[in-house]
Amino acid sequence: MAYIPMFGVIVAFKNYRYDKGILGSDWIGFKNFEFLFKSETAFRITRNTVLYNLGYMAVTTICALAVAILLNEISKKWLKIYQTSMILPFFLSWVVVSYITNAFLDHQNGFLNGWLAAMGFEKVQWYFNAKYWPFILNIVHLWKAIGFSALVYYAGILGIDAELYEAARIDGAKRWQMVTNITIPQLTPLIIILLILSIGNMFRGDFGLHFFIPNNSGMTYSTTDIIDTYIYRALSEVGDISMASAVGLYQSFVGFVLVVTANYTVRKINDENSLF
Missing domain, CATH: 1.10.3720.10 (MetI-like)
Structure with missing residues (x-):
């Protein structure tokens, strides 16, 4: 049951509209991710x-x-x-x-x-x-x-x-x-x-x-600015749910990669100390 709500990540790839719903909204691919990557402050907030x-x-x-x-x-x-x-x-x-x-x-x-x-x-x-x-x-x-x-x-x-x-x-x-x-x-x-x-x-x-x-x-x-605070301020003005979902998916994906990479490195050094 914990995986059923993950269907909602599809919003990150759509131009979500309340009147059309998740399935009815137009598919726009990775355009929502441009909100973060094309920002002038992207490097600063990622670094912080x-x-x-x-x-x-x-x-x-x-x-x-x-x-x-x-x-x-x-x-x-x-x-x-x-x-x-x-x-x-x-x-x-x-x-x-x-x-x-x-x-x-x-x-x-x-x-x-x-x-x-x-x-x-x-x-x-x-x-x-x-x-x-x-x-x-x-x-x-x-x-x-x-x-x-x-x-x-x-x-x-x-x-x-x-x-x-x-x-x-x-x-x-x-x-x-x-x-x-x-x-x-x-x-x-x-x-x-x-x-x-x-x-x-x-x-x-x-x-x-x-x-x-x-x-x-x-x-x-x-x-002091980080990804979360920057996105909050930007989206509180724009109010775009699709952009917020895109950034959340980006953060979750990178976090997953970091966990797997860290666990793999630990397992190579000492298999008994790895998480999985």
């Missing part, structure tokens, strides 16, 4: 989409893995408090997070500008300077995503055979040696599977993050 997702994957994976290892070392008495406080941001909508971000970045009353003024520096108009946003978006994404990712890796750590650590302690291994020689190698299959799944979404940016956090400020488009 790919580079941001690569950055999110790398930063979140490294930081979440480090936090998971630290959670495994702390007292179980405080573990639930840390887990709850860390995963809470994951359940907040991007609209709520945008208000929290604005509390820090607001030009007049923002916490950061207040701190800069107190230190004798000039206030920064964050929403009018594109150069700061690659750092801001990575920090905000990490704050929201690290809790859930860390708990996934922590669950993987709990699944490691405790006898491996006991044997390492008997041999005189230190904590760092156990992390590098037991924990990380044992978590490698989980890390690879999660990375493969993330690669599939590399071409599909986080619309909420890139639209709400910069407040859709036109001054920051050069570093």
Whole structure:
């Protein structure tokens, strides 16, 4: 049943009209795809989409893995408090997070500008300077995503055979040696599977993050605009369903190719760590 709605992708190849319906609308082939590929900003938004997702994957994976290892070392008495406080941001909508971000970045009353003024520096108009946003978006994404990712890796750590650590302690291994020689190698299959799944979404940016956090400020488009936000703004004016479907199909197809390619590469290196 999950594949039946996929019939709707035919809209991407038609000049869809409500009065004619999907089957009755005129077939126009790949003309809808020209909306993206002939755009002057196509390279910029494609570059931003790919580079941001690569950055999110790398930063979140490294930081979440480090936090998971630290959670495994702390007292179980405080573990639930840390887990709850860390995963809470994951359940907040991007609209709520945008208000929290604005509390820090607001030009007049923002916490950061207040701190800069107190230190004798000039206030920064964050929403009018594109150069700061690659750092801001990575920090905000990490704050929201690290809790859930860390708990996934922590669950993987709990699944490691405790006898491996006991044997390492008997041999005189230190904590760092156990992390590098037991924990990380044992978590490698989980890390690879999660990375493969993330690669599939590399071409599909986080619309909420890139639209709400910069407040859709036109001054920051050069570093915050991705395929999803660009298409939203363009189609909200044009209102062409066929174009939107074409871009969605393009993103899904590229994502599928990336997943298959990444899984094939992993299988060639180590067949046991591949997803399929």
